[in-house]
Amino acid sequence: MKTLVVIGHPELADSETQPFLKQVGKDWATFHELEAPFDIATEQQLIWQAERLILQFPLYWYSVPALMKQWLDEVFDEELLGPQHDRLVKKELGIVVSLGRPIREFQSGQRQAFTIDEYLRPLQGLALATKMKWLSPLVVSQFAYQSDTARQKLAVAYQQYLSLPQPVRFKDRVAWLTRQLATMQTNTKDTIAQQELQQLAALLSMKQEQLDDLNDNLRLVRETEGY
């Protein structure tokens, strides 16, 4: 999967979230930090080369920051879409949006009144118009206040958002993890760690087989019962 992350952050140097995401996602995508003015041909080339395009930005007044809007306005033209308007077909469009407010405020009856999905509707419209497959956005809420545990969870969710078919299925998480454990095993020189990684990978795979068997049996039983 060729993933391009386009970062539209007007004050990148002051951001805590962006360097974290770049650090944990560096093996999974190409990172492109926007700086105006843009060389349109280069920007379009980057998009054409990608299979999954991620727009990553902090939410500014319920929208993309001006820098990203300018990029969208200038780069998404007839040339990018091609004469048949089909050059972006089969590509995926994902959104990684960071919030300064708690996510619980983004719903009806709460302070921000609307959901993130509602605020991001224009970008979903862009995906529709350009025939890209829209991915459920990944929301990073109040990164500065997140605990270590929450950040580790976010790191994995982000890595998987960049690399796995979306929406992520449990089975894919297991397969992803199995590959990761194999890589860790290759990368460490600690023989006990290698052994432990191997044992845990074996356990993970054995349990998954057990789960798959159970699910197969359940499917059969449900079919037999007719519901």
Added chain:
Amino acid sequence: MDEWTDQTLKDLAKRLPGYLDQVTLSELRRVLKEQAERIDRAEGELDGRAWSKRNW
């Protein structure tokens, strides 16, 4: 999660202190836990269906 798995995960976390390894190990802990819950649920449903009144 059984004691062996828990201890092995803790030992690995000490042996592999790099941040990206820690991140993967945290996911491994979550996935193993969820896998066990899914197995429990599936076994429960199979049991429940086997004992369902419909099949009496």
